[in-house]
Amino acid sequence: MSYVKDSDGRWHTIFDQTKGSSCGPTCMRMVVKMMQNRDLGEEQARQLVERKNGVAVLSTLTSENGGVGQMGSHNWGNHGHHASGGGGVGVGAEPLAAALKGTGIKDAHVPQIYARQALLKTSLKNPGIAAVGWGGQWNGKRAQGAHWIVVAGQLSNGNILVFDPIYGIGEIDLSPAIPKYRPANHEATLYNKNVVLTAK
DSSP states (O other), rough: OEEETTTTOOOOOOOOOTTBBBBHHHHHHHHHHHHHSSOOOOHHHHHHHHHHOOOOOTTTOOOOTBBBBOOOOOOOOSSOGGGGOOOOOOSHHHHHHHHHHHHHHHTBOOOOSSSHHHHTOOOSSOOOEEEEEEEETTTTEOOOOOEEEEEEEOOTTEEEEEEEEETTTEEOSSSSSOOOOOOGGOOOEEEEEEEEEEEE
């Protein structure tokens, strides 16, 4: 957990993921903390998402080296995030929305709209969870995969505020035709129709 300041001077709490593919549950944990001021803990968040995801159905965004654990549960530690050349998303948007509903966030849903439109519907009061996809090279290796981040409304500079369970605080630039996210100077593209919103 870290305390970080955004470009508008506001301080925020960000949780770091502890397993290679638990970015989705960690984002869910952050959203619950922001909206309900309670900390689920990463393990409980993983369990909630796992129950909603099912033991055998993984998102199409799942890394090629991911899988299901020996006991029929998701193997959260077996996926690499993009820095290791693997993908980071082991769960889809719908199970994340369902898990959020299970915590009492009744308006959690996945709208069938473009990412830019969805991002503009987020705020610190009603944050969202967005999927981003990596491409290109990372430390000399081919880096493909996906990652979940929390999106929390527009900053005064017009960018979207991001809480990233790997990279901490960041911003999504809305000025290009396709919004871009660039943590650690590595470009990611947002997936359309893969943003979980917490308000209608």
